[in-house]
Amino acid sequence: MTETPNRPAATPEPEPDFTPEQYARSRERKRATAPLRYGSTATGIAVVCVFGFTPLGSGLSRAAGDVAGGGWAATATLGALALRIVLWLAALPFSLWSERINHAWGLSTRSRSLYWLDSLRGFLLLGLLMAGASTGFFAITRHAPHTWPLIVGAAGVALVFVFSFLMPVVIEPMFNKFRPLEAGQLRERLFAVARDSGVQVRDVLVSDASKRTTADNAYVSGFGRTRRIVLWDTTIEHCSPDEIASVAAHELGHAARRDVVTGTALSACGLAASVAVLAWALGLGALHDAAHVTGAADPRALALCLAVSSLLGGVLGPLYNLYSRRIERRADQFALDLTRDPAAMVSTWRRLGVRNVADLEPHPARVALFFTHPPVPARIEHAREWERSRTANKGGNSGRLREVE
Template identity: 45%
Template sequence: MSAGDRPAARAALVVAALLGVAALVVVALSTPWDVLPEPPGGHAALDPTAGLSADQLDRAEAFAAALRPASLLSLVLGLAVSALLGLTPLGGRLVRAAGARVGGRWWAQVLLGVPALLLLGRLVTLPVSAYAESVRHRYGLSTRSWWLWLRDVLVSVAISAALTALVVLAVLWLVRRAPRTWWGWAGGAAVVLVVVGSFLYPVVIEPAFNRFEPLPAGALRSDLLELAEENGTPVQDVLVSDASRRTTALNAYVSGFGSTRRIVVYDTVLDRLPDAEIESIVAHELGHVATDDVLTGTLMGALGAGAATALAGWLLSWAPLLRRAGAESPGDPKVVPLVLLLVSLGGLVGTPVQNLVSRQIEERADLHALDLTRDPDAFVAMQRRLAGTNLGDPDPPAAWHWFFGSHPTVAQRIAMAEDWQRLEEAR
């Protein structure tokens, strides 16, 4: 690092710290840490079985035991490949070789090198993914043909490669145009990208994997639209997703903003759940809308993206790290594998924090569903039915749930419904 670059690197580190603190403040202030007051007599005791039958418990535990090692192995393999490519000259050589076929210009190396790197990483983990899919087939959770599974993998890789290549291309262009302040411009662009992505996802990405049709007129459609109105968050439509092409899992969600906001119900839900339980699921999802969880999450993501970009500006000014990657400067296309590694490591470090916040937000949405429907029996029945059908472990290992759990356990959700009912009875 030259003497002239040191102040810019220090500035990047300071900005990363400030944005990181700002993100933590937003997390601390916006996360609902205490969702429900303690009812008379104390909180309900957790039932680790969540009321599921012995057969359902055995099946869920066997499914988890077969799938968890594959999930960990895929994570480790992905990081190992990313580290090998990012911390040795091997990745840079692959990027340069990819671009050499079309003239070797720096932008060609990026546009072709990024897909090559992502495809290589995906190929390494593909056997593990195939095993996981076979487990889902064995337990009746997946209905995909292997051709549809492969198509989904290819579409996912293509979308990821295209978007990542364009983002990295923009970053390296900024590095070359503003070598000392690029991280500031890139951080601002990252914030905008997170916000725009939140708005475009339901109309651009979702249709790449599922088809959506309006729910036919009837009592359920009218009740769901009325529920949204009562929630103060009217929706534009109620759609049915053709999820049964891929899974037997049960789910529903609300996506989009304003004119793109819609309730989406899996077709598997329509076939297997009574209307009261469907309304309970949708009421939970409407709770996220009522409390602006997507907007808050977007703000958190934007601040995190800005902080991560500034931190990358500091790390990529460190000459020993660039030499490890075989790159001459932050604007050298051979730095791309290192950038992808830093993104992966950042995501890994942030996962338990994101899931801690997510569990609290999901608990608040559960409370909202109970307040909106006033039907704890339907809520509890729905939770048990989802756990039994989706093969959810009602009481996973604490360490696993701490790191990977984005929702409260089924046992915790049922206990909260019991607390809610006792509080209502005490009023």
């Protein structure tokens, strides 16, 4: 009688990271938000192009300037505010649509009054910035007609760095309240993670994000003495200490690798490149004729400047996204090397993927166009790759990922 040889037991399939219901919910939200995303993008581009490459933009600036006498300063300042109103009105239906969808999906907790207050503050802030930038730009082009690209480029680079320093201490408090994380094990642990990372942080703060959203997030903001770890209060409520430490380590990785400084420098380089392209475009007679402007010194050319800059931003956007995803993956690697806790990272991305209703099956084109971070499944696989590499380096003795509840 022939004996059947013993066969090794089949290796059990690993548990899926997400349930079929969670995948279905992700796909359903993607279908619900796709018209909003693409419609908003297309409308924004169409509005700036129509106003920039036709007489509509120059006519709007001229009419706004005429209210205050029609001088170049009035045209530059009030024309910017008029264009800001047009852009805000064009984006408002999509903003309201987005808020309604987020409420329907349980992602927004923002009251109607807070929504309009946020919208008003954002409108005023960007309006003032646009008016100041427009007035400064045309003052330079009028008084330095041959060297203005160098002066504007240098001034723009300086302003990028100034705003990076001011953001955590001036802009952020306009929209959120911050309190120090209360003394205890979590605060001590986060400071310990910061010390291990080699990054000095001034404080660990908690943002009142729950008045707007149920999503989770954390970040490190500021430079030098203004640098702090910021946790959303939703993150503290929903995530375990191991998961919070993992997220904090990721954010500290950006500071340790000087990603914020590098990103600011790249933004400054991008702005300088935009000025160069803008100088070329403002020298084209065909665009002058189309927009009914006379050149770079004409304050009615603001809409044309916005249109050229927006199109350039659309072209460079996927390149920036590619760079950003690589930086985010590097920060994940830093967090894994620092905490040596891949299970916490896997648990973190699972939790965020479900709670934030992330796209769990993104198309590569969508990733290229819109994703500044790697997709959630890719981040989970990265943590597992780290663990497998560590296991191989130790001869297979490191064991499996422990589970984080």
